[in-house]
Amino acid sequence: MSDLNILFCPEDLLAHKKKPSQLPLQGGPKAFAPDVDADDKILSSLLQEHGDVLQEQRVAKKSNLSVGTWVPGEKVVEMSVTKGPHWQHFGHQKHGKMLLQPHEALFLLEQGSLALYYGGLPMSFQQAYMTMLSEGFSPDFYLVYTYFLRLGFTVLRHQSRKKHGSDTQTDMVSPEKKKQQEAVTSVESEGSVDAAHGKGSKPLASSPVTHLWTSEDGCRPLVRPEDATSTAAVLSKLQVIKNQRMTEANDLSTKQQSLQIAFDVYQPGLNFKKSDPGTPDFCVSVCRFCDPPPSLAVMSAMKKECARVPLKIALVDGGSISFYSVLDVDSPTYITRG
Numbered sequence: 592m593s594d595l596n597i598l599f600c601p602e603d604l605l606a607h608k609k610k611p612s613q614l615p616l617q618g619g620p621k622a623f624a625p626d627v628d629a630d631d632k633i634l635s636s637l638l639q640e641h642g643d644v645l646q647e648q649r650v651a652k653k654s655n656l657s658v659g660t661w662v663p664g665e666k667v668v669e670m671s672v673t674k675g676p677h678w679q680h681f682g683h684q685k686h687g688k689m690l691l692q693p694h695e696a697l698f699l700l701e702q703g704s705l706a707l708y709y710g711g712l713p714m715s716f717q718q719a720y721m722t723m724l725s726e727g728f729s730p731d732f733y734l735v736y737t738y739f740l741r742l743g744f745t746v747l748r749h750q751s752r753k754k755h756g757s758d759t760q761t762d763m764v765s766p767e768k769k770k771q772q773e774a775v776t777s778v779e780s781e782g783s784v785d786a787a788h789g790k791g792s793k794p795l796a797s798s799p800v801t802h803l804w805t806s807e808d809g810c811r812p813l814v815r816p817e818d819a820t821s822t823a824a825v826l827s828k829l830q831v832i833k834n835q836r837m838t839e840a841n842d843l844s845t846k847q848q849s850l851q852i853a854f855d856v857y858q859p860g861l862n863f864k865k866s867d868p869g870t871p872d873f874c875v876s877v878c879r880f881c882d883p884p885p886s887l888a889v890m891s892a893m894k895k896e897c898a899r900v901p902l903k904i905a906l907v908d909g910g911s912i913s914f915y916s917v918l919d920v921d922s923p924t925y926i927t928r929g
Contacts, residue, residue: 607650651703659691661709661722668696668707675704680745680863692748693723694736701737731907732853735877738912743859749852749874751896850885852893852902853877873901880908890917 658672668691670682681695691699699705700719707714714722724730739746804811814828855871857863874897878885885893893902894917902917 604650649703653706655704656706657699657704658706658708659696661696661707661714661719663709663722666693666723666725667691668693677704680865683865693725694728694733697723697733698737698740731879732877734907734910735875735905735912736854739854739856739875745857745859745863745868747855747857747868747871749855850876850878850882850889850893850904852896855900871900873903875903875905877905877907880906893917 655674656672657670657674657677659668659670662669670689670691673682673689677699678689681699682689682691684690696705696707697719700707700714700716707719709718709722720730724733736746804815814825818828819825852874854875854877855868856873856875857868858872876893904915904917906913906915
């Protein structure tokens with residue numbers, strides 16, 4: 592008890608409060624130049640300073656901490672004491688109790704605003720991470736989640752607006768646009784029929800590359816000149832990319848999608864309400880750098896689910912996060928024959 596009294600005496604707490612909050616300074620290129628005296632001492636002192644910063648104890652008043660208990664059966668944190676301004680954006684009410692999702696509790700625990708208990712004993716950071724981060728909410732998801740929170744954004748788990756988005760997209764398509772799409776489809780189908788019936792085979796006889804199709808070794812080009820009616824026809828012959836439109840992709844179920852929308856993100860502001868959050872500023876999907884790229888059908892399904900809300904993809908590589916926006920781009924459909 593004497594050690595505890597010395598550690599938490601008023602003088603030590605006051606000295607801890609007056610400590611400088613700046614990080615240790617790093618030297619420039621000259622400080623790390625070769626053949627400099629006392630290199631080992633400088634390096635060891637820098638490592639010691641950084642180690643002291645990482646090992647520094649977080650001191651907070653117990654009266655300012657919120658208190659919660661981990662309920663493993665429901666995978667929520669049941670709050671018994673709520674303090675601070677966090678509850679405008681965190682938690683939800685159920686049967687008269689304030690509950691926190693695991694990722695919300697972890698973030699408040701990191702910030703030193705929550706005392707978390709399980710079985711009557713306080714949970715450490717390591718125990719909380721191992722217990723609360725599961726397959727449904729992996730460390731990559733948590734890394735993206737905390738990134739936006741530290742920037743001041745309000746982040747909620749995604750709620751589907753698929754039905755609403757499909758209705759709005761159907762209404763936005765004008766009759767003229769529909770006629771243009773039908774005309775493009777009919778032209779492509781006519782071109783494929785003409786190629787199937789052998790129209791355009793006459794120019795092949797007078798072509799300077801006729802020998803490529805009449806060689807006896809059996810090695811012939813994949814695309815004939817009469818097949819070059821459109822970009823889609825050429826790609827279908829090459830079997831590189833299947834001819835599929837974003838607007839015609841089949842709807843996929845949630846289990847079939849390799850990439851799903853994880854978060855709804857709202858700009859920082861005072862008008863946010865948990866009971867009625869409104870339309871988010873953008874949606875975020877999380878994937879790893881080593882994962883295969885999503886298919887066109889998956890991208891189309893996510894765009895429909897977002898409706899008019901912009902979609903961003905967070906690519907996590909270790910501790911680094913890169914963000915990519917998903918935009919509509921009109922690609923060429925036809926090519927000309929020389």
